[in-house]
Structure formats: structure tokens, C-alpha cells
Amino acid sequence: DRSELERQFEDTIGRDQRIEPRDWMPDGYRSTLVRQIAQHAHSEIIGMQPEANWITRAPSLRRKAILLAKVQDEAGHGLYLYSATESLGADRSELTGKLISGKQKYSSIFNYPTLTFADVGVIGWLVDGAAICNQVPLCRCSYGPYARAMIRICKEESFHQRQGYELLMTMMHGTQGQRRMVQEATDRWWWPSLMMFGPPDADSPNTAQSMAWKIKRHTNDELRQRFVDMTVPQAEALGVTLPDPHLRWNAERGRYDFGEIDWTEFTAVIKGNGPCNAQRVAQRRRAHEEGSWVREAAAAHAEKQRALRQV
Numbered sequence: 001d002r003s004e005l006e007r008q009f010e011d012t013i014g015r016d017q018r019i020e021p022r023d024w025m026p027d028g029y030r031s032t033l034v035r036q037i038a039q040h041a042h043s044e045i046i047g048m049q050p051e052a053n054w055i056t057r058a059p060s061l062r063r064k065a066i067l068l069a070k071v072q073d074e075a076g077h078g079l080y081l082y083s084a085t086e087s088l089g090a091d092r093s094e095l096t097g098k099l100i101s102g103k104q105k106y107s108s109i110f111n112y113p114t115l116t117f118a119d120v121g122v123i124g125w126l127v128d129g130a131a132i133c134n135q136v137p138l139c140r141c142s143y144g145p146y147a148r149a150m151i152r153i154c155k156e157e158s159f160h161q162r163q164g165y166e167l168l169m170t171m172m173h174g175t176q177g178q179r180r181m182v183q184e185a186t187d188r189w190w191w192p193s194l195m196m197f198g199p200p201d202a203d204s205p206n207t208a209q210s211m212a213w214k215i216k217r218h219t220n221d222e223l224r225q226r227f228v229d230m231t232v233p234q235a236e237a238l239g240v241t242l243p244d245p246h247l248r249w250n251a252e253r254g255r256y257d258f259g260e261i262d263w264t265e266f267t268a269v270i271k272g273n274g275p276c277n278a279q280r281v282a283q284r285r286r287a288h289e290e291g292s293w294v295r296e297a298a299a300a301h302a303e304k305q306r307a308l309r310q311v
């Protein structure tokens, strides 16, 4: 009966074991996972756009090949994650429908423009850096398919982060103009990167339950602090200044203190009013519509194969 199923579920979570697709789970656990994983998948797919903006203008064949490969990796992550939602009974075309009609969220970070080639480096360094910080603990998520998908995704994200850092290091050893570009891109991306971790714990409606279910393993503020602590020494090694006058080492806490995040900006962006929201969703919708002939052809082919097998 139901109470026995609930007890088994709680036991599995309590013992740090994994919930698998065919196991019984509370409706709220299932819907929380579908919500988070779908948003994550949408982020990977929409996240292809800001960097794709520079593929045709990459400054060398080497940089172009690297960027192409990275953007393709993001597509792979998206597909992986949509598959994880399907293991929970979600329908992928329905999720895509919710994305292109603005009903489901994707990460705030991808609503900012990429103005110079230094943005490609800074996205790798800060955006992928923040993504890794948030996603490594998800490798221990209680839901098996999501946790396993995260292992491969994190390995690729680490590679992305390194390529961004290497690109910036190269630019910082270049001309005065290149150094200025890196600093200017860092100034624009720093605060939005901190917002990726979500609202402060006191205003995060989902954290408590997601932690109890071991979907999330740390709170938004814990991960944000970890990211700041990890990134400050990297900025020093690069020779860029992080745009926060309140950023300083706190010996007592053994961590960096940092300034107040502009949460009104964050709220505006997740409500659809960031600098590029309309453009990002419109581009995704156009790509979906232009791909309809592929879906139709695939369905017709599958139907033909099915009919052939029946004779």
C-alpha cells in the first residue's frame, strides 16, 4: 500500500541510494525533477545562441573549431537532459512547446548579449565555471538518470571552462586593446554569473524540499559563495579586476565577502524582460518551425518501416 511505498522511498533517500525510473515516487518529487531538468535542458539549448553568434567571426581556424565543438557539446547536453525528463514520463515535444511559448524558464544568464570575442572566453571562464560549481553536486542527485547524465556533462563543462580560461590568458598576453576587451567583458558578465545560482536562500521557495529529497545537495547561497572563493584567485592570475568594490577576503570566515546582487535585475530577466529574452525565444521558435520537415520525414520513414515489418 501507499504508506509502505512512501516508507521505501524515504528509506532509499535516507540511505543515499538512487531512485530509478520504475520506482514509486511522490508526485511532487517527479514534478520537481521534471521542472528542474527541463529548465536545465532548455538552458543548454538556448545557451548555444550567445556563443554561436561568434562562430562565423572567430579569429582563427583553431578558435573556430574549438567554438563549434563547444556549441555542439551544449546540444548534446540538452538532448541528454531531455531524455532524463522522458524517463519521468515527460513528453519532449511538450517541453519544447513550453519553452518556445515562454511558459517554462531557462537560465537567466543566456539573456545577455555577446558583444566581443572576449565574451566567448569569459563565458567559458565564468558561466561554465558557475555551471560546474552548481552541477558537480548534482552528480550525487537522488534521481539516478539525472545524476548519471551529470557525470559526463560535468567532464565536458570542465573542458569548456579550461578553453575559456586559456583564451583569456592568450588575450591578456596580447595587446593593450585585447586586455581592455577582456576586462570589459568580465565587467559585464560577473554579476549575471552570480545570479545563475538562483535567488538568495531566504527567497528560494524550492530549496528546502529539494534538499530534503536530495535533488539539490547545497543551497543557492552556499554554491554562490563557493564560486566566488574559487574565482577570485583565477581573476588575480589572469590580471583582471572583478567589478565589486566590496569583494575582500574575510579571514574570520575563511571566505570572500562580496557586494549586494541586484535582485531586481534578476527578477526582470527571469520574467522575460532581460536584454535578449525575446530574441532568444524567437530564434528557438524559428529553428523549431524550420525543422518541421525533418520531424515529418522521420515520422513518415518510421511509419514506412513499421508497415514493411507487418507484411
Ligand code: FAQ
Residues within 6 Å of the ligand: 035, 036, 039, 040, 041, 043, 044, 047, 048, 074, 105, 106, 107, 108, 109, 123, 127, 128, 131, 134, 135, 195, 196, 197, 198, 199, 203, 204, 205, 206, 207, 210, 216, 220, 270
Ligand atoms: N535563471 O526556488 P529556486 C548551463 C527560478 S548552466 C532562471 O531557488 P530551484 C551550461 C527557479 O527555476 C545553466 N530562473 O529554484 C552552459 C524557480 O522558478 P520556478 C543551467 C531561475 O530550482 C554553459 C525560481 O527561480 N543550469 O546551461 C534561476 O530550487 C555555457 C525560484 O528559485 C541548471 O539548470 C536562474 N538563474 O534552484 C550551457 C542547473 N535561478 O521553476 C551553454 C540545474 C532560479 O519555480 C553555455 N538547476 N530560477 O518557476 C538548479 O540547480 C536549480 O534549478 C537552480 C534554481 C539552482 C538553478
